[in-house]
Amino acid sequence: MTKSLKWIIVAALSGFLFGFDTVVISGANLPIKELWSTGPFFHGFFIMSMALWGTVIGALFGAYPTNFLGRKKTLTWVGFFFFISALGSAFAMDPYTFSFFRFIGGLAVGVSSIAAPIYISEISSPKNRGSLGVLYQFSLVFGILIAFLSNYFLTGFRGGQDWRWMLGIEALPAVLYLLMTFRIPDTPRWQILFKKDDQLALQTLEKIYGDSSTANEVLQQIKFNDNHHSSKPQNFWSKKNNRVIILAFVISFFNQLSGINFILYYAPEILELAGFATKESLFNSVFIGLTNIVFTFAGLLLIDKLGRKQLLISGSIGYIVSLTGVSFAFYQALDPQWIALFIFAFIASHAVGQGTVIWVFISEIFPNRARALGQSFGAGVHWVFAALITLVGPSVIAIYNTNPWPIFSFFAFMMVLQLFFSIFMMPETKGKSLEEIDLVINKN
Known part of the structure; x- marks a missing residue:
């Protein structure tokens, strides 16, 4: 293994912490709600979505420490923030302290989504930059899987304190990652x-x-x-960039209006509404994580063969079928196993479609001078809608707690709109140079 590959693996491991931190809250969701007797809005804002608001801030402003401190030092601080967030959340004695430390973890997630991909791209040689860039996304979904597994095995550990262990266990990989960043150079x-x-x-x-x-x-x-080819921020909002800005906004908007973060965050609660016991719902969450990682790998193998457009079309069809299936199963009160099966199909559709396409597509469509700002814009839109959906999640679940079929019908309808977008608006970027993509998008 070459030195540069070791450095890239270290940077990519921040994706593991990203994925772990994103969904670990799903196992602590219900115990915290019972412990502090939080209402739907309070729970959604302070408990469930506070980390996402931190992620929004981190994503929008992460370029500043990445440039001024350096890629390496920024990644070191990311590891430190993940470590502090894990311990602080685990030992929090009230919801306000808890939400503060979750916000810190969110900052780490947002900044890592800027610094780590930049580090990997700048350390990699041109011949293997694409394949090495996969490591960050793969680490992310692997972190999601491990978080689901950790939540499952820690359920009931130390009685009512199990949620503290679920959140605190993240401190171990965080401190290991923090130490490893001292061994890598800057780009x-x-x-x-x-x-x-x-x-x-x-x-x-x-x-x-x-x-x-x-x-x-x-x-x-x-x-x-x-x-x-230096970036000129004053030109980002120019008329020439209108179409790519719209494309980045729409694909980021639909990514969250698929319901992916809603399902990842509230998977155990959704499965309990379907009729599963607490332990069973957490066990099924593990299979959600496993499905995610398997089909993410499949998407990464297919993206340069079938193309971005075809993957998004296929994923959209899978979304529509699976979300309609979940809605119908809830509406008809079918066996809970049907609901779990359709949710697995939903995760597979996301992983092979939107989950694989979104960041590749956004990074390709912006012209050279606007690419960095375009990445931040797309990430910002993505995380703002993720935070909003997570914020209203508890209130929506409370409204439809007896039968949540309208929630999934809404997401299915949004994916019908995404299907039209992918067929009629989305350009294909496969096999084209960045300059050719710019010409195709702006040919009219």
């Missing part, structure tokens, strides 16, 4: 552009490419590209 691009140390950057490039001549050539390319 050559940051060393050149912000630290102004070409010699240090050259040493890092030599470790990546293995020879001085290639390293020096890449060094000159980095400096040339920065001089001629």
Whole structure:
């Protein structure tokens, strides 16, 4: 294993903490609601969605520490924030303290979604940048699976204190990750552009490419590209970018209006409404995580073969069928196993469709000068809607607690709209250079 691959794996592991932190709250949801007797709105805002509001802030402003502190130091702080959030949430004695530490964890999630992909792309060589970029997404869904498993095995541990262990256990991988970040260098691009140390950057490039001549050539390319293709924030909202801004907004909007975060966050509660016992609902949540990781891997294998557009069309059809199935099963009071089966199908549809496509598509459609801002814009829209849906989740569940079929009917209808979007509005970007994509999108 090369040194650069080891560095990339370390950066990608922040995705594991991202995924773990995102869904670990699902196991603590009901115990906390009972412990502090929280109402639907309070529970949705302070308990369930506070981390997501932190994620929104982290995603929107994560570029600043990533640029000024460096990619490496930012990742180190990400590990520290995850560690503090896990311990603080586990030992919280009231909902306000709890929500504060969940907010800290959300900041870590948001910043990691900026810093880690940048680190991986800047350390990777061009020939393997795409495959190595997969590691972050794969780590994320693996973290989701481990969180579901952890919640299942810790249920009932120490009686009514089990939720504290569910949240606190994250401190272990967080501190390990924190220590590992001290062993990686910063990226050559940051060393050149912000630290102004070409010699240090050259040493890092030599470790990546293995020879001085290639390293020096890449060094000159980095400096040339920065001089001629630097980002200009004042041009982001120009008329030329209108279509790509709309495309990024719509795909991010539909990503959350599929109900993915609603189901991941409230999976145990939804399954209990279906008729499963608490332990059974958590066990089925494990299979949700397993389905997610298997079909994410499938999507990553298919995205450059079938294309982004075809995957989103296929995923949209899967969404419509599975969400309609969940709604019908609740409406007709079918056996709970049918509801679980349709939810697994929903997760598979997401993993192979939207879950695989969204970040690749957003990173491709923006022109070179607007790409960084486009990434932040897409991430910001994604997390704002994720937070809003999680915020209203408890209130909506309380309204339809006897039979939540309208919730899933709404999500199914939104996926019909996404299907039309993917067929009639979404351009195909497979097999095209970034410059060709820009020409295709702006040809009219």
